[in-house]
Amino acid sequence: MKNKFYKYIENLQNTITSKLEEVDGLATFKEDIWVREEGGGGKTRVIENGAIFEKGGVNISSVYGELPEVLRKQFGVKEGNFFACGLSLVLHPINPFVPTVHANWRYFEMYNSQGEIVTQWFGGGQDLTPYYLFDEDAVHFHQTCKTACDKHHSDFYPKFKKTCDDYFWNSHRNEARGIGGLFFDYLKETEDFSMENRYDFVTEIGNSFLNSYVPIVEKRKGISYTSAQKDWQEIRRGRYVEFNLVHDKGTLFGLKTNGRIESILMSLPPKVQWKYDHHPEENSEEAKLIKVLKNPKSWV
Amino acid sequence: MKNKFYKYIENLQNTITSKLEEVDGLATFKEDIWVREEGGGGKTRVIENGAIFEKGGVNISSVYGELPEVLRKQFGVKEGNFFACGLSLVLHPINPFVPTVHANWRYFEMYNSQGEIVTQWFGGGQDLTPYYLFDEDAVHFHQTCKTACDKHHSDFYPKFKKTCDDYFWNSHRNEARGIGGLFFDYLKETEDFSMENRYDFVTEIGNSFLNSYVPIVEKRKGISYTSAQKDWQEIRRGRYVEFNLVHDKGTLFGLKTNGRIESILMSLPPKVQWKYDHHPEENSEEAKLIKVLKNPKSWV
Numbered sequence: 001m002k003n004k005f006y007k008y009i010e011n012l013q014n015t016i017t018s019k020l021e022e023v024d025g026l027a028t029f030k031e032d033i034w035v036r037e038e039g040g041g042g043k044t045r046v047i048e049n050g051a052i053f054e055k056g057g058v059n060i061s062s063v064y065g066e067l068p069e070v071l072r073k074q075f076g077v078k079e080g081n082f083f084a085c086g087l088s089l090v091l092h093p094i095n096p097f098v099p100t101v102h103a104n105w106r107y108f109e110m111y112n113s114q115g116e117i118v119t120q121w122f123g124g125g126q127d128l129t130p131y132y133l134f135d136e137d138a139v140h141f142h143q144t145c146k147t148a149c150d151k152h153h154s155d156f157y158p159k160f161k162k163t164c165d166d167y168f169w170n171s172h173r174n175e176a177r178g179i180g181g182l183f184f185d186y187l188k189e190t191e192d193f194s195m196e197n198r199y200d201f202v203t204e205i206g207n208s209f210l211n212s213y214v215p216i217v218e219k220r221k222g223i224s225y226t227s228a229q230k231d232w233q234e235i236r237r238g239r240y241v242e243f244n245l246v247h248d249k250g251t252l253f254g255l256k257t258n259g260r261i262e263s264i265l266m267s268l269p270p271k272v273q274w275k276y277d278h279h280p281e282e283n284s285e286e287a288k289l290i291k292v293l294k295n296p297k298s299w300v
Numbered sequence: 301m302k303n304k305f306y307k308y309i310e311n312l313q314n315t316i317t318s319k320l321e322e323v324d325g326l327a328t329f330k331e332d333i334w335v336r337e338e339g340g341g342g343k344t345r346v347i348e349n350g351a352i353f354e355k356g357g358v359n360i361s362s363v364y365g366e367l368p369e370v371l372r373k374q375f376g377v378k379e380g381n382f383f384a385c386g387l388s389l390v391l392h393p394i395n396p397f398v399p400t401v402h403a404n405w406r407y408f409e410m411y412n413s414q415g416e417i418v419t420q421w422f423g424g425g426q427d428l429t430p431y432y433l434f435d436e437d438a439v440h441f442h443q444t445c446k447t448a449c450d451k452h453h454s455d456f457y458p459k460f461k462k463t464c465d466d467y468f469w470n471s472h473r474n475e476a477r478g479i480g481g482l483f484f485d486y487l488k489e490t491e492d493f494s495m496e497n498r499y500d501f502v503t504e505i506g507n508s509f510l511n512s513y514v515p516i517v518e519k520r521k522g523i524s525y526t527s528a529q530k531d532w533q534e535i536r537r538g539r540y541v542e543f544n545l546v547h548d549k550g551t552l553f554g555l556k557t558n559g560r561i562e563s564i565l566m567s568l569p570p571k572v573q574w575k576y577d578h579h580p581e582e583n584s585e586e587a588k589l590i591k592v593l594k595n596p597k598s599w600v
Contacts, residue, residue, distance in 0.1 A: 032577070046576045142469040168355070238568070245545035246555060255472040255546060262577040268538070270575065274568040276346045276355070277332070 001120065001195055002083050005107045005202075008059045009153040012105075012206050016089065017058050019044050019210050026051035029058065034260050039065030044263040047051045048270070052098070052221055056091035057250075057266030067110070075110065075213055081177060083109040086124070087206070088250075092268040096233035097223040099130035099137065100178070100240065101213050101266070104250070105206045127164055128216075129178030129240060131233040133268035133289045135215045135299075138179050142299035143207070144212035145182050150162075152201040153192075160184045165296040170243050175293040177243045181212075190212075197220045208222055232286050235278055237269035244268065301420065301495055302383050305407045307500075308389040309360045310343075312405075312506050317358050317391065319510050323517055326351035329358065331391035334560050339365030344563040346555070348570070352398070352521055356391035358564030367410070368423075368557045375410065383409040384497045386424070386600045387506070388550075390567040391513075397523040399430035399437065400478070400540065401513050402567070405506045420495060422502045423485035425463055426509055426536035429478030429540060432505050432531040433589045435599075438479050442599035445505070452501040455490075457600075460484045465596040469542045475593040479545045481512075481576035532586055535578055542566065 004017065035041040042061030047053050062085035067075070071082065086106025101230070103285045104177030105124035112118045128141045149156035164183035169176055182205065187198045243268055245253045254264040280286030317329045327350030328371050335341040342361030347353050362385035367375070371382065386406025393400065405424035428441045442461070449456035464483035469476055482505065485497045544551045544567055555566040580586030 030576075048576060055574075057576070172561055229304055234571075241541060241572075242545060243563075245542060246552070248563065252546070265542075265574065266576055268574040270573060271534075271573070272538075272572045273543075274355075274570060274572070276330075276348060276357070276566055277562040 001199065002107065002109055005199065006060075006062050006085045006264065008203055008206070009085065009105065013043065013045065013058055013060045013087055016263065017047075017209060019214065020047065020056070020091070024050040024052045025055065025210060034263065036061075036063050036065075036260070038251070039063060042263060044183070044260070044266065048267055050094075052093055052095070054092050054094040054219060055270035056089070057085070057263070057268075058089040059266065060087045061085065061260075061261050061263070066249055068256055070253065075257065077110075079113065080118070081111045081115070083111075083254070086265075090167075092237070092269045093221070095221055095223065096131040096225050096229045097134075097220040098217050099128050100237075100269070101128055101221075102126065103206075103209055107202075119188065121132050121185070122187040122198045124202060125160065125181060125183035126205070126212065127168055127178055127181035127183070127214075128290065129236075131236050132229070133179070133292060134287055137166065137219070138299045141179075141181060141212050144208050148204045148299050149182070149201075149210040151204060152197070154244075156184075156201070157182075162172075168243065170247065172238055172246065173239060173242070175239075175290065176296050177240060177293075178297070179292060180296060186255065197295060231273060234271055234273040235275060236289075237272045238274045241268055241272055301499065301592075302385065302407065302409055305422075305499065306360075306362050308506070309385065309502055312376070313345065313360045313387055315357055316320045316510060317347075319514065320347065320353065320358070323514060324350040324352045327353065332563075336361075336363050336365075336560070336562065339363060340561065341358055342563060344566065345567055346562070347597070350394075352393055352395070353519060354392050354394040355566075356389070357572035358387070359563050360387045361385065361560075361563070367597070368559055370553065372392065377410075377420065379413070380418070381411045381415070383495050385410075388567075392537070392569045393517065393521070395523065396431040396523055396525050396529045397427050397434075397520040398517050399520075400525075400569070401428055402426065403506075403509055405502050407502075415442060419488065421485070422487040422498045424459065424502060424505065425454045425464055425481060425483035426505070426512065427468055427478055427481035427483070427500070428513075428537075431536050431590065432585055433479070433592060437519070440516060441479075441481060441512050446600050448504045448508040449482070449501075450532065452497070456484075456501070457482070468543065470539055473539060473542070473547065475539075475590065476596050477540060479592060479599070480596055488538070531573060532580070534569075534573040536540040536589075537572045538574045541568055541572055560579060570592065 027047050029045040029047045032044045039061035044059045046057045048055050064083040067080045067082050088104045090102045103126035109120045146157040160182040164180040167183045187193050321328050327347050329345040329347045332344045340363035344359045346357045348355050366384040367380045367382050388404045390402045403426035409420045446457040460482040464480040467483045489495050
């Protein structure tokens with residue numbers, strides 16, 4: 001399974017970066033291959049200063065070895081080896097009418113002292129962070145997620161949509177990071193689902209990513225915007241930073257376990273503003289966004 | 301003691317904001333008075349878009365009531381009431397040759413069920429974050445700190461200077477946030493020092509603040525700078541954000557215990573950049589700064 005899924009994300013990274021380069025039309029992804037001292041490594045691909053994408057990364061990594069202490073504590077085991085691989089992407093477009101998107105699909109195995117798998121699971125999801133809200137874009141993104149989920153189980157979309165709303169919650173602001181999508185973790189083998197079923201599900205979601213996002217980019221990339229609208233985007237990007245550095249478990253785990261910092265922090269936006277006590281004008285487009293972020297809604 | 305120290309920080313806030321308005325010459329501090337539901341409140345004073353200061357805050361607060369759960373856990377007590385007051389300031393100048401400064405002086409009391417003080421202490425410090433390093437500015441800042449410390453005990457400066465270097469350490473980058481200054485906490489009554497002695501020491505440090513910082517502002521505010529130097533400042537400000545959101549105990553405590561978010565996050569810089577895997581050119585002025593941040597040095 002681990003080789004099969006790694007092969008999958010390797011191909012998916014190629015597919016996604018090729019398509020995004022085509023969409024951008026100006027910048028290309030720069031690849032950095034890195035090695036993890038304790039075992040494994042990754043391929044980080046970053047795009048900057050494009051025609052569409054101000055900054056973004058589509059990274060894969062595959063790491064293994066002894067369980068780091070944080071994970072031993074978390075899983076309540078004294079020792080053990082692990083394998084983890086995944087693809088993570090974040091795209092920050094220039095145009096404030098084009099949303100930021102994040103996605104991640106990952107696989108984890110843990111072994112006993114005989115090297116046998118004791119547990120294995122998939123995790124991941126994808127979520128959208130608009131700066132201006134177009135209901136039809138939100139519906140398109142969620143509908144694409146739902147269609148992919150529904151091929152596997154009708155419970156999946158409502159369950160993983162809710163998990164996503166709960167997870168990407170900036171509790172200190174009492175608002176969501178964005179308008180959500182899917183988030184799932186610890187997808188293990190059960191009576192109803194084999195690991196093969198899990199693989200089919202996660203790869204279905206991964207395969208749906210470009211369809212969920214690219215049509216929105218194409219639709220909004222040409223809208224002209226003012227510097228005040230760009231300021232608003234940069235202020236909202238500040239909330240994105242706050243979530244990633246204060247609440248995001250993956251980011252904090254990476255920062256505290258000697259992960260490759262630049263690959264982890266590629267998720268941070270290129271230009272960000274913090275203004276003191278900023279509030280949008282009542283009934284403005286900006287206020288409309290905040291209203292939805294404070295009360296996540298059902299889109300499909 | 302609590303009334304005396306609160307009176308002190310109230311006056312100090314006035315002294316500092318008056319002087320900084322005079323230095324800035326354009327912008328003035330905007331005051332927000334806020335109330336804490338569970339007891340107490342604060343006076344937040346923020347300056348934005350000045351001639352010298354791009355953004356800054358000089359805040360005081362005085363809060364009391366039942367110990368929040370986080371503090372009960374930390375102090376290992378089942379119940380209890382507390383009082384805490386302090387002044388916090390952060391200044392982000394426009395000119396990359398003028399350093400950012402942070403300072404905080406605070407006092408804490410904890411009570412038993414009879415309302416008697418069971419423990420009380422002072423804490424605080426001040427530290428400097430330059431974007432370009434002028435050795436003489438670093439020496440001036442540290443010398444001012446040392447002179448104030450030496451009036452109370454010759455051990456204080458070396459001890460609190462080291463605590464500062466250790467505390468403001470961006471461990472995930474393996475570099476200091478800035479060039480340090482002083483940091484001290486849990487200054488309680490001991491055989492050698494009464495609470496009155498502690499009060500005299502902390503207020504001596506507070507009184508030395510303007511002398512430690514303003515001469516540096518005056519000296520560097522007129523240096524002309526390029527947009528590349530401004531970019532460098534904004535990239536370094538990103539490291540400031542990383543420290544405050546990932547490592548700073550005070551910030552995280554505030555965010556996780558329902559503090560007044562806008563008063564806490566006034567510390568974040570106004571405009572920030574994150575570039576992927578950015579490194580200054582070898583032997584440049586930018587590289588010279590990084591070298592010192594990776595190996596904090598003795599300035600006096």
